[in-house]
Amino acid sequence: MIVAGCDIGALTAKAVVLNNDVMLGSEIIQSRSNAVQSAVEVTDKLLKRLDLAYSDIDYCVGTGYGRNIVPFANDNVSEISCHGRGATWLVSTIRTIIDGGGQDCKAIRVDDNGFVKDFRMNTKCAAGTGRALELMAESLGVDVSQLGHLSLEASDPVVLQEPCCVLTEIEIRYLVFEGRDSADIAAGINDITARRILHLVRNLGVRKDVGITGGIAKNIGVVSCLERALKTTFVQFPVDPQIIGAVGAALFAADKAGKLHSLA
Amino acid sequence: MIYAGCDLGIVSAKAAIIQNSDIRAFEILPYKSHPKQAAVDVMDKALAKVGLSREQIDSCLSTGFGKNAVSYANGAVPSLVCLHRAIRELNPSIRTVIDVGGHSFAAFNIDDNGRIAATAVTDKCAAGTGKFVDVMANALEKPVEELSQASLSSNNPIPITNQCVIFAESEVISHINNGCDRLDIFAGIASAVAAKIVGLVKRIDVNEEVAMIGGVAKNSIVVRDLERKLGLRFANLGVDCQVIGALGAALIAKDERESASQ
Numbered sequence: 452m453i454v455a456g457c458d459i460g461a462l463t464a465k466a467v468v469l470n471n472d473v474m475l476g477s478e479i480i481q482s483r484s485n486a487v488q489s490a491v492e493v494t495d496k497l498l499k500r501l502d503l504a505y506s507d508i509d510y511c512v513g514t515g516y517g518r519n520i521v522p523f524a525n526d527n528v529s530e531i532s533c534h535g536r537g538a539t540w541l542v543s544t545i546r547t548i549i550d551g552g553g554q555d556c557k558a559i560r561v562d563d564n565g566f567v568k569d570f571r572m573n574t575k576c577a578a579g580t581g582r583a584l585e586l587m588a589e590s591l592g593v594d595v596s597q598l599g600h601l602s603l604e605a606s607d608p609v610v611l612q613e614p615c616c617v618l619t620e621i622e623i624r625y626l627v628f629e630g631r632d633s634a635d636i637a638a639g640i641n642d643i644t645a646r647r648i649l650h651l652v653r654n655l656g657v658r659k660d661v662g663i664t665g666g667i668a669k670n671i672g673v674v675s676c677l678e679r680a681l682k683t684t685f686v687q688f689p690v691d692p693q694i695i696g697a698v699g700a701a702l703f704a705a706d707k708a709g710k711l712h713s714l715a
Numbered sequence: 716m717i718y719a720g721c722d723l724g725i726v727s728a729k730a731a732i733i734q735n736s737d738i739r740a741f742e743i744l745p746y747k748s749h750p751k752q753a754a755v756d757v758m759d760k761a762l763a764k765v766g767l768s769r770e771q772i773d774s775c776l777s778t779g780f781g782k783n784a785v786s787y788a789n790g791a792v793p794s795l796v797c798l799h800r801a802i803r804e805l806n807p808s809i810r811t812v813i814d815v816g817g818h819s820f821a822a823f824n825i826d827d828n829g830r831i832a833a834t835a836v837t838d839k840c841a842a843g844t845g846k847f848v849d850v851m852a853n854a855l856e857k858p859v860e861e862l863s864q865a866s867l868s869s870n871n872p873i874p875i876t877n878q879c880v881i882f883a884e885s886e887v888i889s890h891i892n893n894g895c896d897r898l899d900i901f902a903g904i905a906s907a908v909a910a911k912i913v914g915l916v917k918r919i920d921v922n923e924e925v926a927m928i929g930g931v932a933k934n935s936i937v938v939r940d941l942e943r944k945l946g947l948r949f950a951n952l953g954v955d956c957q958v959i960g961a962l963g964a965a966l967i968a969k970d971e972r973e974s975a976s977q
Contacts, residue, residue: 461885484888484891484892485892486892516885554881554882554885575877575878575879575882576840576879577879577880577881577882580881582881583881586881592748613839614839614840615839615840615841615880616881617818617840617841617844617846617847617850617880617881618818618837618839618840618841620725620818620846621725621780621818624725625780628750628781628784
């Protein structure tokens with residue numbers, strides 16, 4: 452049975468295809484301004500690579516910000532449930548999942564079966580999200596993908612004060628202007644991002660094992676700040692941490708397809 | 716005697732040149748990087764307008780975010796002090812000043828004796844600033860100036876519910892994708908910005924006359940919405956609302972020289 456999960460986020464769109472318990476492949480693209488277009492492009496790209504057609508997919512579940520409008524999805528599930536499900540399927544010992552997405556940041560508690568028990572997420576402010584990181588990287592004049600490694604070279608990290616990532620631009624520009632080392636500023640950017648995320652995680656309460664999913668998981672600077680503050684080492688996922696929501700969606704698709712199958 | 720002021724902001728440099736108390740020239744120069752160079756260029760441009768050279772300036776003071784980076788200045792003065800000085804010069808009956816710039820957002824009262832009575836400064840959030848407006852205009856793919864004029868005729872402003880710049884940007888993009896009219900979207904943005912500014916201004920007394928300054932004061936629709944929400948009309952200061960800080964710095968340069976020579 453071939454199933455798909457399609458996670459349409461604010462910044463990136465992800466697709467995963469599973470054949471029973473085996474992952475056939477995944478794809479990530481930058482989101483287009485239109486969620487339908489993002490869903491179609493990412494899935495087209497993946498199916499083409501796997502040499503599959505839409506008709507080969509028995510069931511598809513959409514998730515993420517654009518989950519309601521994935522045109523070929525049979526159903527949709529919230530990204531919180533999908534991250535919980537995907538992460539527990541990949542690493543069964545996980546109990547706390549930090550999902551650092553493009554425009555949201557969540558701390559999710561799952562039970563032994565991977566079901567979501569509780570969560571916290573940002574609602575009013577985008578500080579601590581991928582988009583905030585991107586904006587701050589832009590103010591520093593580096594690509595967001597470089598922030599993590601750059602910060603490892605820091606010798607005297609700066610401490611940023613502004614909670615708003617848009618206002619932080621002033622602080623960053625001022626530091627650049629004063630001639631501060633960009634590695635030190637990058638470390639400050641990662642630190643303030645981690646502090647925002649920690650706020651949610653501590654509010655939820657930490658239970659081990661802990662893992663981080665979403666694009667922010669790729670920033671080694673933010674990840675090590677979080678590990679240090681939470682006094683734990685995060686689990687290693689065997690797949691790209693950015694596709695875990697899509698993996699979860701595909702697993703829900705398998706459940707739903709199985710139910711349909713047994714009814715028939 | 717010739718005096719000058721340079722207001723080096725986050726996104727633009729402003730210069731003002733005065734002779735006695737008359738404004739001879741002013742200049743606004745938006746910049747992306749190299750604030751030190753922008754400070755030099757903006758003053759040279761202003762000087763060139765009136766055929767003066769830097770050597771002819773008797774004294775120059777700087778203000779704004781980059782006040783310590785203005786190489787030719789004889790000293791630096793805080794923004795609030797400069798704004799207050801210029802407002803007193805331009806219109807002594809002003810009792811409330813609302814300053815909305817690119818990243819800043821402040822309001823203050825002036826009492827009957829001409830002293831600063833109360834101040835309110837920006838929240839820990841960029842909602843309501845020029846940056847908020849710029850990001851939304853960018854999402855709408857049209858210049859702010861064009862949108863702020865054209866959207867005055869909108870009869871159907873679309874409410875923007877998110878305060879956060881980043882969330883509001885997504886909200887705007889969703890509205891565009893849903894086929895909403897761009898001018899109706901911008902009218903909604905202006906209304907949200909005006910509401911945020913009113914929230915801050917209400918923390919102090921709103922005593923007439925009221926002046927609005929800073930880059931956002933050039934945004935016709937935000938100004939209109941703000942005037943409606945506050946139930947008043949802003950006073951006309953007779954000069955470009957973005958050079959008030961630079962003008963104040965020049966006036967203080969003059970005051971200092973005059974008091975030193977007495």
